[in-house]
Amino acid sequence: LPSPPSFATSQNRVAPLNIRLVYLSERDIDRDAQTLLVDSIKSKLDYQTAKISMQRIATSLGVIAFETEQSTLTPTAAKLLDRAAQFLQQHPNLKLEVVVNQEPNEPPEIIEARSQAITQYLKSKWPITSDQIALQIGVEPKPSAILQLTVESLRKPPSIIQPESF
Template sequence: MTILTILVPLYQSFIQLRQEIVTKQQENNITSAVRNIWQKEFSTSNDGEPRSFINQISTRKVNQQLKIQLHIFTSELYAPEEQNYFIELLANQLNKPPELLSLNLIEIPTAQSDILNAIPEEEPPEPIITIAELQSDFLQEVKSSLLNLKLPPPAKLINYEVITSPNNSMAIRIFYLSQREIDKDAQVLLANDIRQRLNYPLTQVSMKRIAENPGNIAFEENSTVLKPQSLETLDKTASILKGQPALNLKIIANQKPEEATDTNKARAKVIKDYLELKWQINKKRIIPDIGKESQTNAILTVSSEQRTVSS
């Protein structure tokens, strides 16, 4: 496989290589169609004897017109009607109007016996890197460039999104965990640092804060039933967990002294079950814990670290 190296500036090279791959794939498709049609319909005469073989194929696109040039060795020249028929078959194969294709057929007269002895073995097209492989390489380069990226405390970097678009623009969204927003001046400095690391000054940088405490779940006294407002809070929290696999959730369930024994444990369990059953959150990411406050609630805490359940 041909390996294409992503050079700096990183994103400009990615766009250029992506276009080269698309162009190469299109050329391979056209060349393959030309060879297949010629081999099936034109390489032999009516009596089944070898008539011609392709020595060279070249294609180029001028505006909307696809120009095909074929060098062939042949024992019998091809009539205009045959050449037009080739164009019709190729246009149908490529799903293009025949008027947008033109053929320049260069015929080298050769004895039939020479053709039989000289037919070359068809070489498969050289494999090229795919768009998916290029995308993977590009994202790996971005990951390396953003390695050890530091955010101002108490913010913790959780994840980032890389967004590319056909108009050659690139955007990066930083997800961070914090109880407060990173101030504007620090955001500007951080964005400039990211652009410098990527060597692409036009990168659009945005930042999305994830609150460490997404909300508290309130219960009626002596109850473990989730209220509509609590369900809304849990749904929002679950959406965060689904989008950010590195995060875990700690549930600190409380109860008042006069409530039944283990009401707090039951409250933690009903929250845990809701997230597991409705949202398919892995149980290893949900950590129920017993609180010490005299409250009829459960406190939700999002963290990037696995926490130990207290006894």
């Protein structure tokens, strides 16, 4: 048997705490801000050996192009929607915002047809719920749909305390 001190050290090895910070942004957090954030997390946890990594998810996923007066999804559009759905599956607190546009000479019904094509595709291939998709009518004069990831804040707004009247 090993002596008690070496026995104790060989049995008490614990894997370090690993934290992955995933954030939604169009740009990376700069190096200085990352360092400040990591130091703050380690300090608040009182765990200086924690390993903290960061992963950025871009808010803008891309644009689906439609033919004039058409609502048919192309294979490229399907790939883009599949990518969006994968993000929604991996990060259930995210929402997909779809801004559907039309050319000025297209009938107003084309917006509804394009919106339905997108939502039906997502719901038929992925376990996506209606509350994960937010459809909006855009103002760009193009036959397109712009895809963006958004997140609702989980923080509650501060309550307003009314001063007592004297």
